[in-house]
Structure formats: structure tokens, C-alpha cells
Amino acid sequence: MRKISFLLLFTFIITTFAVFMPKVEAATFKVQITSSKLAIRSGPSTKNKIVGYYTKGQVVDILGQAGVFYKTSKGYIHSGYTKKIQVVQNTISRGAQFVPFKVEITASKLTIRSTASTLSKALGYYLKGQTVDVLGQAGVFYKTNKGYIHSAYTKRIQLMPNVNNTGKYIVIKEDTPIYKSINGAADERYAVKGKTYRILEDKGDYYKIRQGALEGYVPVQNTEIINYIPKEKITLAWHYVYDKSKNERYYNTKYAESKYITKSSVDIGFDVISPTWFDMIGSAGDLNSINVLDKGDEKYVKIAHRNGYEVWALLAEFDADRAYAMFTNKTVMNRVINQVVNYALKYNLDGINIDFEGLGLKNKDGLINFTRELTNKLKAANPLIKVSIDVTKPSSSDTWSRFYDRKALADIVDYMMFMAYxxxxxxxxxAGSVGSLPWVEQGIKEILALGVSKDKLILGVPFYLRDFTVKMGENKVISSRVLSMQQAVDIIKQFGGNIYFDDVAMQDVGEYFDAEGNRHLVWLENAKSMGYRLNLINKYDLKGMAAWQLNFETQDIWDVVKQKLK
Known part of the structure; x- marks a missing residue:
């Protein structure tokens, strides 16, 4: 009797327990993820641990179901953020499982229809040469993720099995976050549409790429293999920020100055932005006062990263005595270096640009030691952070040129910017050009002759120009002022001036007389002169371009940059 009672009790417990446990029902079908990032959990509940993520657009095999949760090979996902994919049976072999494949569109424009019929509604078009995934077949129609297409206007692509794409190049098909690890958290950096990358590692559904100070992962489905090697030239522009409170003007779209980092780096035409955020402050007579002034802004960096830019903040020093006091006191130098490293980490920067000018020969060795120590500490914090330094054209000036040991500095840093202006x-x-072409080219030759690698040398180009007031009948200067490209064109037009070409400087020159009758000469910077400058980058196979400064250029400059360097 006791045995029978025990069996009845055991049966009741098992039956009751089964009623209240989520039942995992067998299921085999595919869904597409509709959420931008869908958590994968260890069990069929929002209380279970997150073990990873699927991204929008991914196609996932469903192995079972427990309530509102689907079971996948990696864990459980909420069905409310998925869309079931209706697989159409192959009419040639009805009942057999359809194996997806790829086709290339051969028609100039192939209609995508809502059903497998030429009478159904047109939903859109594929263009000739596009590669499309075929998910099913109904008669002569192929089913794609956008609708149905006629198979007669396609060509089946024979894919090599188990192809590893490591080392190849991709272009991004749509803006996508870069993940810190496969199925892990997304970084604030994005790979933006149209940007190209080298695949560091092929991980199946993900490619590992490098963007600034991050090596991360992008879904393969958001990329396309390209059959050429991009130029991979660095295109940097300095962004002058004179006050921390002014940063908002560069990312709040109600201000005209927000025209750069709020837009895609691919659309604008440059990849790296360098805000002038860090200034040396204090006095040589008070060592405790020597520090780094911080003008950084975290939101600026986040928005720039979202739109595909790297951010290399500039560190400036123009006071020779203060620099010497810092270089010759280890405590002060360590304090300054630690401040820079902490700011780089605080703002999630991709690089630091050292702009130390006019320091004189007494600071030659100190600059080398400082650059080495700063670079080592930045690389210890993150080996992917880039360090660059700005130098002038070699000359006899102790103050402005000879204190740079260009070869020694180039051996330490990642890149060296030649300020060719x-x-x-x-x-x-x-009066004359801010940087005539022969003068610029001579500077490139001289720096390369010092042993600086062409793979480290970046050519600095001017977006500004000078308007010289000169004596009548000669080029002796009375005064000068800086103008933007458009200001120069407008003022020459305003006073009815004329423009002629200087075939030595390889620039247009504007000449006009102002309201007081003073003669003015302006060597113009425009798309023509920029084209000549950028040709030198390709001629000497330099690493890229750095422009001083944003907001002084005309829009057509970026068209030239894209044409010459992209």
C-alpha cells in the first residue's frame, strides 16, 4: 500500500511540475532579427544571464520554443524581436529542404515583386552586378529577403567552400556598430557606409577590423569583399577649439560649425579629426603651476566616433622656458605625461598629436625624451593609440627648426606631420605664397633625406591664405592678414580685382586695390592648388594629409581629397 501511495505521489509531483515549467517545443525554422541588438540568454526568461547578442538583420535557426522565447544554438531569444522567414519549397523537388545560395543580377534593373508572379506588386529593384542571397524558389522565381525575382535574369555564383577572407579588404554596406567581441557589447565607434577596412581575422559571421584605438568585429552581412586594395592614406584635419565651452557648437546641429562630426566621415572626405584640446599652462618660475589645460568634451568624441571619425587630440606648447622647466624636472614631466594619458583614456581618444613649436636648441634633447616617455605610457595604456608630432621644414633657424631631431622623433612616434606652410x-x-609648390616639395625631399620613413610622413596643407598689403610697384609688405578661401574670392570680386596664375608657385594670385587705394596680393588656396599639393603625397608615397584648419576651406576641396587620396 505504501509503495502504491508513493508511486501516486511521485506521479502527481511530476505531472504538476511539468504544468508549471516552460515547455520547450521542438521547432526547426529560421527567423530574422528585427532589433538593433537582441540579447541571447542562458534560459527562457529575461531574468536569465545574457550570454551574447544577435544584431539586426541576422538570420537565425530556431531549434525549439519555450513560451515567448525561441531556443537557438547559442541560447534563448525573445520571439517578439524577430520575424519568421517563410521558406518556399523548391517546386522541382517538393518536400526537400531548400539550401540557400547566391546569385548575381544580370539585368540592368531587375524588379522585386511581392509574390512569385509577374502580376504581383513591384516592391523595388536590384541593379546589375548586385549579389543577392536566394532563400527559396517557387517555379521560375527566386525568393530573396526583399521579395521575389525572376531567375532568368540572374547568374548563380559558385562559392568556394570554407574560404577564409583574412587579409582581404571590405567595404561597409550600411552603418554598423563595431563590437568589442563577437556577440559582445558594442563600442561607441561605428564602421560607416562606404568606408573600407582590411580584414584582420575572419571569424565566420564576423570580421575583425581596426578602427582607431579599437580592434573589434562587424557582421559579415553588413560588408562586401572588394577586389582592389584601397590607398589607405590618412586624411586628418585640425579643429581649432579655443575654449572648452565652445565644443557644443561643433556637434549641436543648430550651429553652422556642426557641419563636420555630425556627418559621415566618408561623405565629408576625411577620417581623422584633431581638436586643439590640450594646452600647456603655468610658468617656468613656478613648477607646481605647470600642467595640462583640458578643453576636451566626451560628447564630441562619441558623436565623432558614431560617424566614423578617429579623434587625435592636439597637445600644444609654444613657451620655450616653460618647456625647458618641464623637460628638466622628472616630477613635473611625469605629472604632465600622466595627465595626458588620463585624458586620452577619459575621452576614449584614438591618438595624441604633439604640437611643440618655437622651443629653441636648448629643448632639443628634452623634446626627444618627453616624446619617448609620453609615447611609451600611451602605448602601455592602449597599444592602438596613435602618437604623432608636428615639425617644420628644415632650416637654419634654431628657434623654429633645428631643435627638431626629425629622425630621432620619427623613430619614436607613429607619424610625423610636416607643416608645409x-x-x-x-x-x-x-609677399608670397603660404607654401609654394617647389618649397613644399623641397621640404619633403629634405625630411626624407634625414631618414624619416615615407610610411610615417604626413604632408600638412593650408586651408588658409594671407592677404598682403604691399607698396605700389613692388612686393614689399606693409601688413598682412589671414583669410579663408571663400573670403579671398569674395574680397577680390568686391573690389573688382583680377586673378592670374603664378607658374612657379603653381597657384592663382589675386590682385586688387582697396577703398583707400592700397594694393593687395593674395596667393589663393583653392581646388587647383590643393590638387598639386596632394599629387606630391602620391608622388612620394607619403602616408597622408593633415590640414590646418577646418572652416577655412571651400566645399570643393573635399572633392579633390576624395579624388586624390581615396
């Missing part, structure tokens, strides 16, 4: 400057006694 200010051939004629504010206090020049003779």
Missing part, C-alpha cells in the same frame, strides 16, 4: 608668414617683408 608659412613660407611667407605674418611678419614677412616680401
Amino acid at each position: 608659412d613660407e611667407h608668414y605674418q611678419t614677412s617683408t616680401v
Whole structure:
């Protein structure tokens, strides 16, 4: 009797337990993820641990179901953020499981229809050469993720099995977040549509790529293999920020100055933005006062990263005595270096650009030591952070040129920017170009001759120009002022001036007389002169371009940059 009672009790417990446990029903079908990022959980409940993520558009095999949760090979996902894919049986072999494949569109424009009939509604078009995944077949129609297409206007692609694409290049088909690990959290950095990358590692459904100070992963389905090697030239532009409170103007779209980082880096035409955020402050007489002034802005970086830019913040020093006091006191130098490293990590920067100018020969060795120590500490914090330094054209000036040991500095940093401008400057006694083409080319040759690698040398180009007021009948300067490209064109037009071509400088020159009758000469920077400058980058196979500064250029400059360097 006791045995019978025990069996009845055991049967009751098992039956009751089964009623209240989520039942995993067998199921085999496919769904497409509709959420931008759908959590994969260890069990069929939102209380279970997150073990990874699927991304929008991914197609996933469903192995079972427990309530509102689907079971996949990686765990459980909520069915409310998926769309079931209706697989059409192959009419040639009815009942057999359909194996997806790829086709290439051969018609110039192939209609996508709502059902497998030419009488059904047109939903859109595929264009000739596009590669399309075929998910099913109904008669002469193929089913795709967008609708049905006629098979007669396609060509089946024979794919090599188990192809590893490591080392190949891809182009991004749509903006996609870069994941820190496969099925892991997304970084704030995005791979934007149209940008190209080298595949560091093929991980099946994901490719590993590098974007700035991050190596991460993008879904393969958001990429396309390209059959050429991109130029991979660095295109950097300095962004002058004179006050921390002004950063908002560069990302709040109600301001005209927001025209850069709020738009795709591919659409604008450059990849790296360098805001002038960090200035040396204090005095040589008070060592405790020597610090780094921080003008950074986290939101600026987040928005720039979202639109595909790398952010290399600039660190500036123009005071020779303060620099010497810092270089010759280990405590002060370590304090400054630690501040820079902490700011780089705080703002999630991709690089630091060292802009130390006018320091004189007494700071030659100090600059080398400082650059080495800063680079080592930045790389220890994140080996992918890039360090660059700005140098002038070699000359006899102790103050502005000879204190740079260009070869020694280039051996330390990732990149060296040659500031190929200010051939004629504010206090020049003779009017001329900010940087005539022969002068620029000579500077490139001289720096390369010092042993600086072409793979590290980046050519600095001016977006600004100088308007010189000169004496009548000669080019002796009375005064000068800086103008943007458009300002120069407007003022020449305003005073009815004329423009002629200087075939030595390889630039247009504007000449006009102002309201007081003063003669003005302006060597213009425009798409023509920029084209000549960028040709030098390709001629000497330099690493890229750095432009000083944003908001001084005309829009057509970016068309030239894209044409020459992309």
C-alpha cells in the first residue's frame, strides 16, 4: 500500500511540475532579427544571464520554443524581436529542404515583386552586378529577403567552400556598430557606409577590423569583399577649439560649425579629426603651476566616433622656458605625461598629436625624451593609440627648426606631420605664397633625406591664405592678414580685382586695390592648388594629409581629397 501511495505521489509531483515549467517545443525554422541588438540568454526568461547578442538583420535557426522565447544554438531569444522567414519549397523537388545560395543580377534593373508572379506588386529593384542571397524558389522565381525575382535574369555564383577572407579588404554596406567581441557589447565607434577596412581575422559571421584605438568585429552581412586594395592614406584635419565651452557648437546641429562630426566621415572626405584640446599652462618660475589645460568634451568624441571619425587630440606648447622647466624636472614631466594619458583614456581618444613649436636648441634633447616617455605610457595604456608630432621644414633657424631631431622623433612616434606652410608668414617683408609648390616639395625631399620613413610622413596643407598689403610697384609688405578661401574670392570680386596664375608657385594670385587705394596680393588656396599639393603625397608615397584648419576651406576641396587620396 505504501509503495502504491508513493508511486501516486511521485506521479502527481511530476505531472504538476511539468504544468508549471516552460515547455520547450521542438521547432526547426529560421527567423530574422528585427532589433538593433537582441540579447541571447542562458534560459527562457529575461531574468536569465545574457550570454551574447544577435544584431539586426541576422538570420537565425530556431531549434525549439519555450513560451515567448525561441531556443537557438547559442541560447534563448525573445520571439517578439524577430520575424519568421517563410521558406518556399523548391517546386522541382517538393518536400526537400531548400539550401540557400547566391546569385548575381544580370539585368540592368531587375524588379522585386511581392509574390512569385509577374502580376504581383513591384516592391523595388536590384541593379546589375548586385549579389543577392536566394532563400527559396517557387517555379521560375527566386525568393530573396526583399521579395521575389525572376531567375532568368540572374547568374548563380559558385562559392568556394570554407574560404577564409583574412587579409582581404571590405567595404561597409550600411552603418554598423563595431563590437568589442563577437556577440559582445558594442563600442561607441561605428564602421560607416562606404568606408573600407582590411580584414584582420575572419571569424565566420564576423570580421575583425581596426578602427582607431579599437580592434573589434562587424557582421559579415553588413560588408562586401572588394577586389582592389584601397590607398589607405590618412586624411586628418585640425579643429581649432579655443575654449572648452565652445565644443557644443561643433556637434549641436543648430550651429553652422556642426557641419563636420555630425556627418559621415566618408561623405565629408576625411577620417581623422584633431581638436586643439590640450594646452600647456603655468610658468617656468613656478613648477607646481605647470600642467595640462583640458578643453576636451566626451560628447564630441562619441558623436565623432558614431560617424566614423578617429579623434587625435592636439597637445600644444609654444613657451620655450616653460618647456625647458618641464623637460628638466622628472616630477613635473611625469605629472604632465600622466595627465595626458588620463585624458586620452577619459575621452576614449584614438591618438595624441604633439604640437611643440618655437622651443629653441636648448629643448632639443628634452623634446626627444618627453616624446619617448609620453609615447611609451600611451602605448602601455592602449597599444592602438596613435602618437604623432608636428615639425617644420628644415632650416637654419634654431628657434623654429633645428631643435627638431626629425629622425630621432620619427623613430619614436607613429607619424610625423610636416607643416608645409608659412613660407611667407605674418611678419614677412616680401609677399608670397603660404607654401609654394617647389618649397613644399623641397621640404619633403629634405625630411626624407634625414631618414624619416615615407610610411610615417604626413604632408600638412593650408586651408588658409594671407592677404598682403604691399607698396605700389613692388612686393614689399606693409601688413598682412589671414583669410579663408571663400573670403579671398569674395574680397577680390568686391573690389573688382583680377586673378592670374603664378607658374612657379603653381597657384592663382589675386590682385586688387582697396577703398583707400592700397594694393593687395593674395596667393589663393583653392581646388587647383590643393590638387598639386596632394599629387606630391602620391608622388612620394607619403602616408597622408593633415590640414590646418577646418572652416577655412571651400566645399570643393573635399572633392579633390576624395579624388586624390581615396
